[in-house]
Amino acid sequence: MMKRFATAVTAVLGTFLVMLFFTSEVEALDIDLEPINFTFAPDYPVNGESLEIHFEVVNHGSEPATDVKIIVWNSTSECDSGDECFPIFETTESVIGHNRTAVIDISCGPDLCGGTGDRVITIFADYDDDILETEEDNNKIVYAFTIFEQPLANLRPQSSEINIVFTPAAPAESDSVDILLMFENNGRDDCTNFYIDFTQTLDGETSTIETVQVRTIIAQGESGQYNITWQPDGVGEFTITITLDSNEVIDEFVEDDNTVTATIYVRAHSPELTLDETRNITITPDDYWLESIFDKHSVQLIVHILNDDYVMSAENVRVSFYDTPEGEEEVLIGYVIISSITNATRRGEEFVSGTESASITWDGSSGTEVVGNHTISVRIDPLDEITEWNEGDNNFTFQLVVLDSKPDINIYDIFVVGQAVRGMPSDIVITVFNKGASEILNCPIELRIDGDVIDSWNLNLGEGEFYNITGEYVWDQQQPSVSGHADSSKQIEELDDSNNAKSILVNVAAPEYDLSLVSVDAVDTIFKGDNVEIIIQVRNNLAKIPSFRMLVYLDNSTSPEVQSYDFEGNEIYNVPQTNLAYDETRFVTVYWKTSTLAGLHNLTIVAEITNSDFEDTNLTDNTINLSIQVKPRNFQLSVEMPYIPTQIYLNQTLEIMVSALNFGPEICCECPLGVNFENSTDECIGAEISLFIDGELVEIYQTKPLGRVIGEEIRVFYWKPTVPGDYYIEAIIDPDNIIDEFNELDNKASAEVNVVVEEEIIVELPEEEDESSLINEPLVWIPLVVLSVAGLGLFAYSRIGDGGDYFDNYPEQGTNVPSKESGFRYDPVTGKTYDSQTGEVIESGRKKD
Structure with a gap:
């Protein structure tokens, strides 16, 4: 009895020591094996294809793992070490750890991975539990798949965050809403002629919006889109359900991923007020000549208010304007009440918003007396008297600047009366304009020819006033520079000094004539019997020519060609012209009407001054030639x-x-x-x-x-x-x-x-x-x-x-x-x-x- 008791005690103590030893060993080793980065191809295998399997086995612990057994089973269900599953791959890795990873690539052919139906791949690292790990539950990867008899398509909503798009995103009842579905075929066969079912659910009641047929071919790996127009007939949160291949005419790899749902809230119609930002804020000074805002001057602030709802009009719309000078408090400029803004107009699927302008006067009593930067705030329906769907687009701000009022003298125009002729006097008119915001006193105005002061005046001019000053000059140059200058010494403080001078070049004509034929425009080839129209560019280089004529000569003939006939049927051999001004360019048309002989012919066009005692000073450019081929x-x-x-x-x-x-x-x-x-x-x-x-x-x-x-x-x-x-x-x-x-x-x-x-x-x-x-x-x-x-x-x-x-x-x-x-x-x-x-x-x- 005592012997048995001693034996039992010894066994218990031995067991305790062994457990203590292994417990110490487990705590001492830091090993954690895990298969990761598993990939499987193809996604939908077909009978007779090889399966490409990739994974890696890593050791998360700090201690290396040796003689790691890795096995891959192919069965109809998950496998474990005690099951009689058929292995398609097994190996023993000598060491995993210290930056060493086991990378496994398997190509499993039909002999090991053939057949059809549901299959399960089980990957197990350390499947015999030979290695003590800190975590034993992450040693396995189980992947279920199906081997199909033939390639099939696989329709499904697009695998992205958004696969249904509603436009507009916040529609009202009876609005036309575009529902866009984005889907894809991630199968291995093309598909076409399938149906898409669009349904709506509101308050538990479901009805069909539309069932459409897709006749285009959706190839494998490609995506598609389909959109319909939906007009919701109620108010509330709608659930939109879209089912691909709703009549199940397409054989697919996966049949239960064809449906996608989305919710959208449909609101009741109400006025939808906002501001037309495309027009910005319009500043119209009450003084028409001013282009900016000046202190103590009034302007009109104009904005345009829109009503985007096409059912409800808006009545008694209040628009408030506020001014906040830089560094100061906000001040009310005033309110504008728009009696009515009509609803938007619907033209098919396009909407034209109802529009009314809101205008208010901003003057010295409401802010323009302060020079500097101003923030103008425009608030639509500031008291919330009108119920809107979107109240967040009713407030707008604009940055304006009020300038200090100063004069701005401007040489607005300068011109010579009539044609300037050498040795003859001409009147020169200078137009002066004060486009500033205050009057100007004793402003010196000068008339200069080629920089020399010819005449000068002192001028008082109120803001916004014009004044014409006339000087006279006898021309002594061929092309002088004529200029007008205001406050040339810059003694007067103005808004803009850059517009205080204006100059022109005056072409002074001599009492001599110089007529030039610049260019000729005509065809170079005709058929026998055709009439030819010739356009000549004529320019007068000197004084105005009262009259001249154009003549056309054929080959070496001394007789000009007929150009027209008078009322009695007599032949006219020239084209007369009158009053060709200095430096004027004119296009004159002449004709050749006797193309009766085939061959190459030369035409000479001549310009002659007529009815004048003065001859052309340069006859070398009064003639121009061209050649025309006459074909039989x-x-x-x-x-x-x-x-x-x-x-x-x-x-x-x-x-x-x-x-x-x-x-x-x-x-x-x-x-x-x-x-x-x-x-x-x-x-x-x-x-x-x-x-x-x-x-x-x-x-x-x-x-x-x-x-x-x-x-x-x-x-x-x-x-x-x-x-x-x-x-x-x-x-x-x-x-x-x-x-x-x-x-x-x-x-x-x-x-x-x-x-x-x-x-x-x-x-x-x-x-x-x-x-x-x-x-x-x-x-x-x-x-x-x-x-x-x-x-x-x-x-x-x-x-x-x-x-x-x-x-x-x-x-x-x-x-x-x-x-x-x-x-x-x-x-x-x-x-x-x-x-x-x-x-x-x-x-x-x-x-x-």
């Missing part, structure tokens, strides 16, 4: 494309007849060197004809020479369409503009052809009621054989005998492919297609692909 009217090509049907069948060969015409007086177009049209027409060529189908060049044909006036060659092109649709056929003669014509507008002909697919008639034979063979019924099959032979004979006869689209002998360059017997006939005269058996008109309209 040899060729006039044209192209026609008649008898093009508006509709043909697919694979039917279309015969396109193109006529090349020459209406000109000469044979078109050229022969080799040493050969002419008379001795060898085979070696000569005419013009090119290009055929285009839908803008693409199909064929180019070189015609033979085209005769004079009525020369014509007909070319037949052949074209067989292979795709149904609408085609644009265009024939162009001389497409590269090689041949010189005076009219290129008739070089093109075009037509539109609709190509349709021939309708096929399928005859369904009735099913046999018994199993007996037709061979056993001679009364049935003998007539059928006879009818078949007769039909084949008729078919062959119609194919061989018909002169339409079958078995035509096309030229080598055309497309020679016979079309299939259709049972329909096209009439090129009427442009219609008929059933050859019934005579019925066949209508077909197919848009081009």
Whole structure:
């Protein structure tokens, strides 16, 4: 008994010592293993794909962990060390810690991670608990996923903080609210033709706003947007629920993430007052010449008040104005009562706010007697007499400055009366303006020519007054500087000294003439018989010229060209002009009306002064020349494309007849060197004809020479369409503009052809009621054989005998492919297609692909 007791005590003590030892060991070691940074790809795997798994195992403790066993299981549920799960990866890391991390990348192929359905990946570090850690509950990562049989789409609201946007954000009842949904397809297949359901819930009652169909293709990985217009029919907090693929026509990876909700408060209509900040505050001085605010002067402060609500008008709107001089207390300027501001106007989805202005006088009694910076406060409905949805946009402030009242003398204008002529006197008028805020006394005014004082005056001028001072001067310079100066010594304190002088350059004309032809504007190439309009730029360099004339000479002729005719039909050979002022530039039009000879011609335009005792002092610039090439009217090509049907069948060969015409007086177009049209027409060529189908060049044909006036060659092109649709056929003669014509507008002909697919008639034979063979019924099959032979004979006869689209002998360059017997006939005269058996008109309209 005592022996057993001693043994038990010894065992207990030993156990206690062991526990004490390990407890000390646990407390001594600082190890904490954790798998982190787990990634799994693809997000939605498909059977047969490899799974890419990445994670890291770190040690948060200060002591290194050795021989760390890491395992990855793939099963249908979470695995633990005692479960019989199949491992897809396991390894032992010698050391984790001291900045060493185990980085694991696994590519699990179909052999280990195949099949379909729900799966669970379990990652376990130290799965046998061989290492004592400070934290044992963070050694595992469990990731559940599904392997799908095929790639699917996956619609869901966009994974961002905002995926529903309401505009406006605070609507009123019956407002048009734009609801914008942002969604995405994070699946692995495209999707389209699905529905989005928009519903509203107010006070527990749910109703559908709209169900829309999305017909665009939302590709995998792409996002989309859809917006509708909603007009709430109540007041309160609405819950808007949006369901993607509401009719569940799209197979998705995840079906329970298609819904998103948002709440929005809809308010009742009330006036919504604010200030039109785009207009700012308008300052209108009562003294019209002033542009700023000056002390002891009054101004009008004007603001514009808006009512943004399109249902409710606002009555008796109070607007208060306050002034706060810098460093002083706020002072009331006054109140303005606007009797009524109409509601906003709704034009579709746009709103034009109701607007009324509020104006108040600000003068010396209410603040302008204080010079310096002022803060003007404008408060709309300051006593809250009107209920508004948004009361936070009713108060506004503006910064204004009151200036010290001073005079501001301004040389407003200076001008010379009449034309300044050397040796002759002229009146010079100086306009003086006091644009300041106080009167000016004994202000000296000076008239200067090239800086020299010619005359001076002393002037008293009240604020806002104008005064004209007239001086006289006999011109002695060619281009003197004439200036007016006020308070040149700057003895008077003004608002602005920079406007106290103004000067002009005066061009003084001598009693001499100098007429110049500056430039000529005309075409350089015409056709024989064309009239030419020539615009000449004429300038007078000296004194005013009372009269002159313009003449046109051809080549070396001494006789001028006819310009016009008088009332009696007599020819006029010049263009007369009068009163060309000094330094005036004038554009004069002259004409050449006798372009009867082809070739290069020189025209000379001459300007002559008339009816004057003074001659032009410089005749070298009174003449200007130009050259004009006159081209003969040899060729006039044209192209026609008649008898093009508006509709043909697919694979039917279309015969396109193109006529090349020459209406000109000469044979078109050229022969080799040493050969002419008379001795060898085979070696000569005419013009090119290009055929285009839908803008693409199909064929180019070189015609033979085209005769004079009525020369014509007909070319037949052949074209067989292979795709149904609408085609644009265009024939162009001389497409590269090689041949010189005076009219290129008739070089093109075009037509539109609709190509349709021939309708096929399928005859369904009735099913046999018994199993007996037709061979056993001679009364049935003998007539059928006879009818078949007769039909084949008729078919062959119609194919061989018909002169339409079958078995035509096309030229080598055309497309020679016979079309299939259709049972329909096209009439090129009427442009219609008929059933050859019934005579019925066949209508077909197919848009081009």
